[in-house]
Amino acid sequence: MNNLKQESKRSEIVTIWVKQFSDELFSWAFHKTSDRAAAEDLVQETFIASFQAFDNFLNKSSPKTWLLSILNNKINDFHRKRFRSTYKTESHLLKENDNNFYDYFFDDNYKWKDERKPGEWNNSDEILLDDTEFNAVLHNCIDKLPPNCFSIIQLKYINEQEGKDICKELGISQSNYWQILHRAKLQLRECLENNWFKK
Amino acid sequence: MKKLMNIFMLSCKKATELIEKELSIKLTKTEKFKLHFHVSMCNACRTYKKQSKIIDEALQYHFNEHHTHQSEYISEDFKNIIIKNLKK
Numbered sequence: 061m062n063n064l065k066q067e068s069k070r071s072e073i074v075t076i077w078v079k080q081f082s083d084e085l086f087s088w089a090f091h092k093t094s095d096r097a098a099a100e101d102l103v104q105e106t107f108i109a110s111f112q113a114f115d116n117f118l119n120k121s122s123p124k125t126w127l128l129s130i131l132n133n134k135i136n137d138f139h140r141k142r143f144r145s146t147y148k149t150e151s152h153l154l155k156e157n158d159n160n161f162y163d164y165f166f167d168d169n170y171k172w173k174d175e176r177k178p179g180e181w182n183n184s185d186e187i188l189l190d191d192t193e194f195n196a197v198l199h200n201c202i203d204k205l206p207p208n209c210f211s212i213i214q215l216k217y218i219n220e221q222e223g224k225d226i227c228k229e230l231g232i233s234q235s236n237y238w239q240i241l242h243r244a245k246l247q248l249r250e251c252l253e254n255n256w257f258k259k
Numbered sequence: 260m261k262k263l264m265n266i267f268m269l270s271c272k273k274a275t276e277l278i279e280k281e282l283s284i285k286l287t288k289t290e291k292f293k294l295h296f297h298v299s300m301c302n303a304c305r306t307y308k309k310q311s312k313i314i315d316e317a318l319q320y321h322f323n324e325h326h327t328h329q330s331e332y333i334s335e336d337f338k339n340i341i342i343k344n345l346k347k
Contacts, residue, residue, distance in 0.1 A: 078341050078345075087329070087330050170273065196329075217321070223284045234284060
């Protein structure tokens with residue numbers, strides 16, 4: 061009887077949380093995955109996990125903080141899985157396109173092509189990190205990255221995790237890791253230059 | 260002499276790769292020296308290095324602040340589905 065009572069109390073509280081926090085959790089998950097269906101699933105899984113692990117909660121933190129920490133773990137899992145599945149299928153493609161990719165930026169001696177040289181960003185001292193317009197441009201640039209670059213960037217910056225730990229989790233070598241980061245950065249840099257600093 | 264220069268001289272591709280490596284993993288002494296040498300002579304890579312740091316800061320901020328993105332909404336129907344599924 062007591063158990064039943066606890067059970068219904070628990071579901072009452074989590075139901076309130078769903079009503080109160082699901083939009084916010086969804087915004088966060090969508091922001092991190094750019095995938096509406098995946099974000100919905102992640103939010104749903106977060107609430108189910110919170111329901112099952114309710115006893116661990118014990119008002120140690122605010123419910124929102126607790127839910128967000130569960131959600132962030134789920135987002136990490138999502139990117140790890142996605143990295144693994146896209147990396148396998150892309151790794152041979154990656155090798156084939158390797159030269160094509162770098163040829164876009166560099167000449168035969170791997171020097172910058174004139175038209176791809178980083179331009180001066182005159183207003184770079186003025187970028188406000190919390191500028192909504194700048195963040196929207198940055199977001200679009202991140203969205204354009206190939207899936208494995210996208211997921212690795214997410215994993216690096218969500219947790220500010222050490223490079224070697226990310227490599228271990230993903231089962232890739234350190235040199236592969238920063239090569240992917242390098243590719244991502246080259247693309248992001250040019251995208252930001254064209255869409256923000258040149259405007 | 261020219262040969263000797265080649266040993267020290269990185270390509271821009273390699274230099275920018277080391278710039279990224281430096282941001283996440285430590286460089287060896289030789290790499291550090293080569294990169295320093297290259298960047299001191301190559302304007303484009305110097306600019307890249309500066310911008311790469313700026314992008315790094317922007318990404319760090321972008322991913323960890325909750326107020327930098329638009330609000331999205333979940334449908335009421337979906338909220339009800341979540342609530343229903345809790346009790347399964």
